[in-house]
Amino acid sequence: MSDTGAATTPSRTDDELSLAEQWVAPNYHPLDVVIHEGHGPWVTDVEGRRYLDALAGYSALNFGHGHPDLVAAAHQQLDTLTLISRAFHSDALAPFCRDLATLAGKELVLPMNTGAEAVETAIKTARRWGYLAKGVPAERARIIVMDGNFHGRTTTIVSFSTDPVAREYHGPFTPGFDIVPYGDLDAIRAAITDETVAVLLEPIQGEGGVLIPPDEFLRGVRELTREQGVLMLADEVQSGLGRTGYTFACDHEEVVPDLYILGKALGGGIVPVSAVVADRAVLGVYSPGTHGSTFGGNPLAAAVGHAVVRLLATGEYQASARRLGARLAEGLEALVGHGLVAVRCRGLWAGLDIDPALMTGREASLRLLDRGVLAKDTHGSTIRLAPPLVVDEDEVDFLVDTLAAVLRG
Known part of the structure; x- marks a missing residue:
C-alpha cells in the first residue's frame, strides 16, 4: 500500500520477475531487470529504459545484439x-x-x-x-x-x-x-x-x-x-x-x-x-x-x-578491440586506489577487484544497473566487463565514467 492508502499497480517488471520466480529453476541469481530488446551494444528493458550491455552474454555477443x-x-x-x-x-x-x-x-x-x-x-x-x-x-x-x-x-x-x-x-x-x-x-x-x-x-x-x-x-x-x-x-x-x-x-x-x-x-x-x-x-x-x-x-x-x-x-573487430581496449584499460587503471584494488584488462575484457570495504561485486553491479550499465559480479568483490566489440569511444567512456560514479557513491 502507498502512503495515501491507494493500492499500487505492479509494474511490468514486477510481473515478469514474479513469473520467473514461479516457473524458472533457481540456478542463476540474475539482477532485477527484464530485458526486452537489443541493438548493437544497447538493450532496452520492458519499461523502456536503455542499458549499455557491458557483459555481452559472457562474450557470446561479441558483435552486439542483432548484427x-x-x-x-x-x-x-x-x-x-x-x-x-x-x-x-x-x-x-x-x-x-x-x-x-x-x-x-x-x-x-x-x-x-x-x-x-x-x-x-x-x-x-x-x-x-x-x-x-x-x-x-x-x-x-x-x-x-x-x-x-x-x-x-x-x-x-x-x-x-x-x-x-x-x-x-x-x-x-x-x-x-x-x-x-x-x-x-x-x-x-x-x-x-x-x-x-x-x-x-x-x-x-x-x-x-x-x-x-x-x-x-x-x-x-x-x-x-x-x-x-x-x-x-x-x-x-x-x-x-x-x-x-x-x-x-x-x-x-x-x-x-x-x-x-x-x-x-x-x-x-x-x-x-x-x-x-x-x-x-x-x-x-x-x-x-x-x-x-x-x-x-x-x-x-x-x-x-x-x-x-x-x-x-577482415581483422576489423580484432583491431577495434585492441584500440578501444587500450582506452578502456587507461580509464579503469585511473580508478585503482579510488575504489578499485586491481584491474586486469586485455582487449575489451576486464576483471575489476573492488575494495571489499567499499562494496561487494553484486552491489556494484546493482549500482551500475541503476545508472544504465549491465555488468555482473564473480567471486565476491570482483566484476567482469566485456562490452561488445561494436562499442565506440563514447560508449567506452560512458562505461568508465559510470563505474567511477558508482565507486564515488
Missing part, C-alpha cells in the same frame, strides 16, 4: 533449411568448416553446440588420441588442468573444477585429471607422466575474474607439451574470436595450440554454435559413429557461424 550480417545470414538460412542431421550432408556445413579451419590455421573442424559440449569433445579427442596415436594403455589417459578453471557445468567438467559451489552434491566424479596451479609451468612439468595425453587450459581465466597468466606462460606450455608429446588444448570459448584484441587469446604470445575449443561468439548471440578445431593428426582419430551430435553443425548454426568467421576474417 545485420548475422541476422541476415540466419534469416536466409531459416527460409531454406534448418536441420537435416549429420546423417546427410548440407551445403552450409563444409564451407563453414573450411573457413573456420582456415581462420585458425588448422585442417579440420568438429562442430558441436555449446561450449561445454566442445570441451567434452576436446577431452574425448585427447583421450582417443592418447590411446590410438600415443599408445597410452587403455583406461589410463590423464589430462592436466588448472586450478581455478571454468570449462562448463557437465558432470565430467565439474569433476576437475576447484569451485566447491560447482561440485557440491554433483558427485561421484569422473577420474583422470590432475590439477596444478594456474600459471605454474614447473607444476605442469612435474605432473606430466607417460599417461598424460593433454594439458587443458584457458589462455585467460574468465570466470575467475579475467585472470591473465604470467608473461611467456602460454609459450612455455606450448614448448613443454611439444617436447613431452602431449596435446595443448586451449579453451577459447570466452577469450577467443576477437575479444582480447586478436582472433585468439593465444595469439598474444604467438602460440598455436594443438586444439582450439570455441563457442559463445561463434553463434553470434543468435544460436548455440561451438567447435573444436585441430589438424588431421588430432581430429583424424575419429571414425563414423565414435562421436556425434544431432544438432552439431546444423545448417542454421553453420550459416550463422560462417557469417561470424567472415566478420573476423
